Amino acid sequence: MMLARSPLSQGTTQNHFISETNTGRTARNQVVDRLKVVSLCCCASMAASSEVTVEGIVFPPVMARPPGSALTHFLAGGGVRGIEAEGNFVKLAAIGVYLEDAAVPALAGKWAGKSADELASDPAFFRDVYTGEFEKFTMLTFIWAKTVAAEEFAGKVTEGRVAYLKAAGAYTDAEAAAVEEFKAAFKGLSLAPGASVLFTHSPAGVLTVAFSDDSSVPGAGVAAIENKALCEAVLDAILGERSVSPATKQSIAARMPEILKGGA
Helix, strand or coil: CCCCCCHHHHHHHHHHHHHHHHHHHHHHHHHHHHHHHHHHHHHHHHHHCCCEEECCEEECCEEECCCCCCCEEEEEEEEEEEEEECCEEEEEEEEEEEEECCHHHHHHHHHCCCCHHHHHCCHHHHHHHHHCCCCEEEEEEECCCCCEEHHHHHHHHHHHHHHHHHHCCCCCHHHHHHHHHHHHHCCCCEECCCCEEEEEECCCCEEEEEEECCCCCCCCCCEEEECHHHHHHHHHHHHCCCCCCHHHHHHHHHHHHHHHHHHC
16 A cells, blocks of 8 residues: 655654554454464364264265355264154155354354253254354255155245244245245256255355255255245254254254364
């Protein structure tokens, strides 16, 4: 930056220049310090995280650049999603939930030092996860022996999410339009055993939807739905108080105490 100086004001201007430089250094130092914290937390989360196997589906400890994201995510936990049918528990899908590395410092201030049992029993912890200002990535891989119509799957998901949003007083025309956009992403598709549905949840409220014929992760999504309420509601279905996969919540609660040590 160039500063014009006259001989009469040289000393004053020089002091002003030094002040600006010091301010600039302070701002840069703050940014560097924050990057150091995130970097340390990133290393800690990667070190503490490990792969999880759910019904033969292996979720790796780190997921780089899921659809709609340029960031790296660590595996928070995974579990099975099933339903009770005629007295039997039918396993439908394996679920893996990943969090952006920035989740560690974001959650550690409040939750580091808590035991697995304390986290598992506190709805506020899971709420902080699915509403936190960091990216989340959810992967559902179908393990049921039958092929499912994707539109039927989307209908079941949105039915529950619409009811949830209406109960919360958060269902408006914008959410109704987002739900239709969500359904459209599944139109004409089928979900065979081993196929995956992937959701990337941005803190800005963009829900990226992607599909895979196996447990691999594509580079791009088929839809990016801009609606924060729906974006959070989809993950609430897994992590909320009426979870479709209590096993996933238990897994996250068991793993996060060690992971959060890096952000304390």
